[in-house]
Amino acid sequence: MRGTPRALLKPFTETTGLARWMLVAGVLLTAVFVVFAVFAPWIAPYGFAQASSGGTPFPKLGHPSSQHWFGTDRLFFDVYSRVIWGARTALKVVVLSIVLCVLLGVPLGLASGYYGGWFDRFVVLVMDAMYAFPSFLLAIVFSFLLTNVYGGSVVAVSLSLTAVYIPQYFRVVRNTTLSAKEATYVEAARAIGASDGVIMRRYLLQNVIQSVPVLGTLNAADAILTLAGLGFLGLGIQSTDAAEWGHDLNRALADAGSGVWWTGLYPGLAIVLLVTGLTLVGEGLNETLNPTLRRRRLLPVVMPPRNVSTPAEEEQG
Amino acid sequence: MTMDLSDETVAAASAREPVISARDVRVWYGTTRGAIRAVDGVSFDLAPGETLGLVGESGCGKSTLGRGLMGLLPEGAKRDGEVLFRGRDIFTLSRKASYQLRGRELGMIFQEPLTRLNPLMRISQHFEETIKQHEHGLSKDEIRDRALEVLRLMGIPPTRYKSYPHEFSGGMRQRLMIALALVLRPAFVVADEPTTALDVLVEAQIVQILNDLRRNFQTSLLLITHNVGIVAEACDRVAVMYAGRIVEQGTVAEVFKHPQHPYTRELLRSTISLTTTGLNFIPGAPPDLVDPPDGCRFHPRCPSAMNVCASKNPVDIERPGGGRVECWLVGPEDQIPPGGKQPLKQEELTVADEA
């Protein structure tokens, strides 16, 4: 575990020029939104569903002003506060769905890869079918069903996203397990009589868990977009339950005709910036980890001038 | 080891002006740790129609030398020195001029024939592309005739002219690559381990083809290989490379019969033949070329190392019997400091080094 900090820094120390700047920019952008999410109650001036302050109601569709930096929307809510709180919703949903993906996908992939047989074949078939399905449509179907059960809550949307991304985790973990299973140290463990559970926990999990962070980063960007898309269709989280950028944009679309730009611009920019940040991190990691794309930082070659001492020799005199 | 060299060939070859005359060639790679001195001051000459075998362990810089001559170096690599091709220094040519030279006058045969042909292009298209690039105004029929003639020499039937690369076996693809490299009859060809990726029977076939090059194409060949047997079979002269330097060169017969450099001797001893009774190997590994050892680069592994070898670079001198060699054992005596001939205590060669 001591090597972990160095391993985490590897993408920074081993990349060069552009790839490194993209990674740094991505990490910074993402970090800003994580700060928004964690400290939302302190950063946002108002609550996400607050329509008045100190007895004075907010204006409807009010222009950006010193009280409301980003203006107010048609529900009298403060746009700036909703953008900040939106980061919290996004983070909650993404973290929850990735945790669920890991909790469900990793053991399933491990067991499927380790035991094989009909169980493996069945799970692979179902997962492949889910993977072949257009992912956004799958998210729509799931949230369509889950909003019936749970209402438009963070849990319902997270579960929908989990359903969309779980096949990817399953695949990666199963494939890693299949190849790790044949490794000599696992065979040795089996030879000295380690039980299946011990082998999976001690030997295979260690191997498999390394691929999860990269996958998680890459999925997070996509998850933010899916969350916003569901919100835009009204399948996501309701305005009064939490601030959600996609749903806010849905309401803002009606304002565009009357020239009201602030209700849509800011939540939209928030999505673009966060997804861009996460994508930059994902691409940066990919460029460092994928050997066909990687470019190491090379030290420039400085040759001392030729020493003229050796005269041209005659061959085979 | 058969020496099928007639004295006439050697004599005839040496009578003419060299096609390639390389002096002090250096090729360094950039890495995260500093420059790798893959080729560090190499000189040789190559006469028309002559085949020079370049042997050495993997990582000694022999492939890098070949690529450096062709100008096919990765980003961050630098080359330096003087390589005269028919009197012109090819290291200082403009980009356009060096492109014109490549393919037409300088050819290259690669190690892995399977991936060197564009899988989406027919064999015919490869030939058309190459010939059209260098000889303008040829009709499709003329191109076809020229390509088929080379293919015939390589034993590829004309019926396969329109096939795709994946329809050929590995050995056939290497023959295709050789045909492609030779179709414009270049004066100088680099063959970089052309048989390493092939099985033994195919290897013999390719060696035979390379052997015939001199007769059929008047081509000078730099044959890079780690296989001493191939050098004995197909080359006129041999250059032995170690850690970025050519340590000994001369006619194959002379060098193989009377090796002067201890590395050459060890290399020859470690090859397996019918008379081999026990396996010989050179202890230790080639040095780190970012920071090569002082003095002679072979001294940490050399069984006959002397004190001078660890401190002073060996001098390139004429080898007894013809050729060149770089080793203090051969001389020059007058440059060895007093006490320099004492045997060196080989403390560096520990277990850790061998692991």
Add this chain to the structure above:
Amino acid sequence: MSRAGSGSLPRYILQRILLVIPMIWVILTVVFVLLRVAPGDPVSAALGSKLNAQALQQRREALGFNRPLIAQYWDYLSSVAHLDFGTTFRDNQPVLRVVRDNGGATLTLTAAAFVIALVVGIPLGLLAGRYRDSAPDVVIRLFGIVSYAAPVFFVGFLLQLYVAERLGLPTSGDASPITVFEVKPKTHILLLDALLSGNGTAIQDVLKHLVLPATTLGLLICGIFIRLVRVNMLQTMQADYVEAAEARGIARGKVTWRHGFRNALVPVITVVGLQFALLLGGAVLTEPTFNWPGIGYKLVFYINNRDYGAVQGIITIFALAVVLISVLIDIVNALIDPRVRF
């Protein structure tokens, strides 16, 4: 020795088609399990506010919802096999007719978006991959990332706000009412019908309506094309045969064009085909943004009305379309790349 005779191509196609049947079966099963076995009563969810208890019960019986699940499953599979995708609950229409009436609009939108994405994305991706880490590469990559990161409804919002009025482009629907009235429906694809009618004003009107939605959806896919093409180009330029071509002195431009671009585009064709799924997902979001009367717009309408019948039917058709397109792409790929065939 010659393995790539033309005879093996039909066999490959047949194989590919046979392989798709179990896939379709699994996908249909997944759809069925999700929508029928899920908790809650679909009929009352959709119509509970409109009908009384007795009428609801009648509808349930008519739809076969009181039969055992296995019988319902069998009904579903066999009706899909007969191209019957059920009826909507809300307005009691065959789903197939809904798809036929609105499919033309979706087809027009996705096709136009696809063309825009190809025309913009592929050259940009090739350029960025060829001149890696240069200024154009940086700009193109950022453009690609941002255009993917921007949700279609946000791009739509910006276009409606800042572009539509300035260029005099409509932001809603696929044509003016007068055009719809004047153009005789023949193909159910408005653009084709307008072209067939030869009515200049109508054609212009339809095209004007298409510009903004197609650009919006096209931008989404364009970002992905740029990324894919760029990475493929990078990897292709490192291929052994590219170096071999350079060793033969083939001019830089020709190497880039013949060995680089061409070979980089072959794997892209497969992946580009897979983006059809994304295109459909994007259309579901683009259509409501511009009130574009396509299947996606309808799907959102039925979703908001909790119409299980319509959702199940439309999703089934979408899933089948995606699978069939992927087969088609594989076949096209086999025609282009001689290595795939054997």
